[in-house]
Amino acid sequence: MLTLLRHLTSLGHYGGRRSVATVISGNQTSKMLRERLKKEVDHLRTAKVVPGLLVLQVGNREDSNLYISSKLKAAAEVGIEASHVRLPNTVTQEELLRTIASVNEDPSVHGLIVQLPLDCIHRVDVEKITDAVSPLKDVDGLSCVNAGKLSRGELNNCFLPCTPNGCMELIRQTGVSVAGKHAVVIGRSKIVGAPMHDLLLWNHATVTTCHSKTSDIPRQVATADILVVGAGRAEMVRGDWLKEGCVVIDCGINYITDKSKPSGKRVVGDVHYASAYQRAGFITPVPGGVGPMTVAMLMQNTVLSARRVLADVSGASL
Ligand code: NAP
Numbered sequence: 001m002l003t004l005l006r007h008l009t010s011l012g013h014y015g016g017r018r019s020v021a022t023v024i025s026g027n028q029t030s031k032m033l034r035e036r037l038k039k040e041v042d043h044l045r046t047a048k049v050v051p052g053l054l055v056l057q058v059g060n061r062e063d064s065n066l067y068i069s070s071k072l073k074a075a076a077e078v079g080i081e082a083s084h085v086r087l088p089n090t091v092t093q094e095e096l097l098r099t100i101a102s103v104n105e106d107p108s109v110h111g112l113i114v115q116l117p118l119d120c121i122h123r124v125d126v127e128k129i130t131d132a133v134s135p136l137k138d139v140d141g142l143s144c145v146n147a148g149k150l151s152r153g154e155l156n157n158c159f160l161p162c163t164p165n166g167c168m169e170l171i172r173q174t175g176v177s178v179a180g181k182h183a184v185v186i187g188r189s190k191i192v193g194a195p196m197h198d199l200l201l202w203n204h205a206t207v208t209t210c211h212s213k214t215s216d217i218p219r220q221v222a223t224a225d226i227l228v229v230g231a232g233r234a235e236m237v238r239g240d241w242l243k244e245g246c247v248v249i250d251c252g253i254n255y256i257t258d259k260s261k262p263s264g265k266r267v268v269g270d271v272h273y274a275s276a277y278q279r280a281g282f283i284t285p286v287p288g289g290v291g292p293m294t295v296a297m298l299m300q301n302t303v304l305s306a307r308r309v310l311a312d313v314s315g316a317s318l
């Protein structure tokens, strides 16, 4: 009887404890995506279209260097021709705008991203920079045109920002349907939180977005079937805040001191993984969760942009 009771409680009957979360691997999901994209690129190359990506960096931030090298590596793997242009931190806004304008004109480049944050000694209006990228090459989806389309639900007619798009793909991996669910997003930045809100909304979730002025975040989180966190606060969300069995997507990349590591530091998310793992139904790890998906989605957007060019030339539909 006790054995049966244990069995039933582990299955969630009698309101008892269910089993621990299923880990959704961004490493595995992104690998499958890269393999699919490689086939598409092979096909495009046969039609004499070589997808081209240009990553524009200002300055020399250590974290950006790491992310850019992952992007270049993924591009090489799928057959995208990628180049990295690094401008010195002394560059002015005008020079940066001129560089963007010339890349906009270059037909060999299908995707252009300006890696943020900028590391620049001069005052630069970041909005002006992200808006200078041609909407047709804006594979980061950060220009007003693409962000506006997303906010209106025109998902098939714009470039979706890479990190939120990667989160949606991870949610799809769980098999949990988004429509009709309550989703909570923590963060409202242009690159993570705000587009995440839009994507969940237009996939028919009911969405609550929290930010630094939200009064009782644990109370909001307790109602979430799907939780996406992009706050940049190490291990902020605790397991006991969660609704049992929910989907937890952790975008956070935070470096904390860890004397036991040779580097003296360790990367953690915005979610306290050990406690959340005990209570969630699904959870993404950090590292190996959203990060690799961000990179893979950039490749997907670049391939999409190249396909659009081919369709324009040949008159074929996508
Ligand atoms: P951000 O621009 O600093 O935005 C953070 C957002 O979180 C803001 O909206 C802020 O609210 C909110 N916030 C901050 N502290 C909060 C708190 N204590 N309670 C509730 N909300 C809070 O950061 P971001 O660029 O969106 O990045 C967020 C995290 O995701 C970072 O850890 C970053 O490293 C990571 N990230 C990961 C990837 C990836 O590929 N995995 C990509 C991009 C970013 P206000 O608006 O009120 O200030």
Ligand code: L37
Residues within 6 Å of the ligand: 066, 067, 068, 070, 113, 114, 115, 116, 117, 140, 162, 253, 267, 286, 287, 288, 289, 290, 291, 292, 294, 295, 298
């Ligand atoms: N597209 N992405 C785009 N444009 C930008 O302007 N800033 C920015 C951006 N962000 C970005 O590239 N983020 C990012 C974050 C993490 C990874 C990749 C890209 C990543 O691969 N992270 C690994 C390793 C983390 C670590 O050990 O430091 C991970 O497994 O999460």
